[in-house]
Amino acid sequence: QQQVKQSPQSLIVQKGGISIINCAYENTAFDYFPWYQQFPGKGPALLIAIRPDVSEKKEGRFTISFNKSAKQFSLHIMDSQPGDSATYFCAASSTGNKLTFGGGTRVLVKP
Amino acid sequence: KAGVTQTPRYLIKTRGQQVTLSCSPISGHRSVSWYQQTPGQGLQFLFEYFSETQRNKGNFPGRFSGRQFSNSRSEMNVSTLELGDSALYLCASSPEGQKETQYFGPGTRLLVL
Numbered sequence: 441q442q443q444v445k446q447s448p449q450s451l452i453v454q455k456g457g458i459s460i461i462n463c464a465y466e467n468t469a470f471d472y473f474p475w476y477q478q479f480p481g482k483g484p485a486l487l488i489a490i491r492p493d494v495s496e497k498k499e500g501r502f503t504i505s506f507n508k509s510a511k512q513f514s515l516h517i518m519d520s521q522p523g524d525s526a527t528y529f530c531a532a533s534s535t536g537n538k539l540t541f542g543g544g545t546r547v548l549v550k551p
Numbered sequence: 552k553a554g555v556t557q558t559p560r561y562l563i564k565t566r567g568q569q570v571t572l573s574c575s576p577i578s579g580h581r582s583v584s585w586y587q588q589t590p591g592q593g594l595q596f597l598f599e600y601f602s603e604t605q606r607n608k609g610n611f612p613g614r615f616s617g618r619q620f621s622n623s624r625s626e627m628n629v630s631t632l633e634l635g636d637s638a639l640y641l642c643a644s645s646p647e648g649q650k651e652t653q654y655f656g657p658g659t660r661l662l663v664l
Contacts, residue, residue: 474652483555483641483655484594529594537584537645537653538607541594 443467444532446542454550459517461545463530466511470532474539475504475515478527487528488515520549552577555644555656563662569630572659576623576644582606583625584653585617588639597640600625629661637663 446463453459463473471492476484490497490504490513497504503516517524530542556575564570576583584607585597596609600619617627623644629636639660643653 476655481657483643483657485655486652489652531594536601536607537582537599537643537651538596538609539584539586539594539653540596541586543593 443540444530444542446530446545448545449543450546450548452548452550453520455520455522457520457549459515459520459524459547459549461515461528461530461547462512463514463532463542464510464512465532465540467532467534467540468511469534470540472533473504473506473513474531474533475502476529476531476541478529478544484529517547520547522549522551525549552579555642555654557640557642557656557659559659560657561660561662563664564632565664566632566634568632569628570632570661571626571628572640572642572661574625574627574642574644574656576625576642577654579646580644580654581623581647582645582653583619583623584643584645585625585627586641586643586655587611588641588658589637594641597627632663634663637661 474489475487478484501518506513531539558573582601584599599607603619614630619625639658641658643655645651645653
């Protein structure tokens with residue numbers, strides 16, 4: 441059972457553009473929603489995280505929007521740069537440090 | 552601080568064998584989690600250890616096991632390897648509490664032939 445659904449699977453954006461990745465979850469017990477960035481040959485690295493009492497969180501060029509009633513959250517990457525080309529994973533947690541990951545989005549930023 | 556280290560980085564085994572992977576968390580971190588990453592199934596949680604006790608477990612068969620030592624280093628073991636166990640095995644550590652930032656290691660790439 442895929443508890444966190446992520447879309448799109450891949451995304452091509454021009455340098456300076458906005459990348460938008462969406463995730464939807466089913467388990468209402470989830471209460472921690474991080475986003476991870478992974479480069480080839482590396483482990484995932486935390487980008488930004490949000491808890492359900494907040495509807496939006498911004499850190500630099502990265503913004504999470506959270507809609508608790510719709511059970512959806514999204515990552516916006518503003519002013520996308522070639523160095524942002526990576527795979528992005530949304531995740532959710534309800535207990536301990538167990539993360540349930542979305543399927544991932546491969547982002548390619550064209551110069 | 553040094554990051555999460557995993558050894559070995561690459562491993563080739565044959566079906567039926569067993570394998571042990573090692574993870575050294577960031578100094579001071581007491582929670583260690585293990586994940587399996589495959590192209591088909593994505594990132595899946597295996598288990599989490601905290602203070603030498605398994606705190607959470609994912610939906611993997613009993614062939615997958617783990618343990619944590621008093622210095623927080625962790626090992627995971629896979630017995631009776633199957634072709635489908637070929638994957639990148641990632642270890643992540645976090646300081647103490649729950650739902651904190653998890654820091655991932657580079658992973659161990661296991662190929663089962």
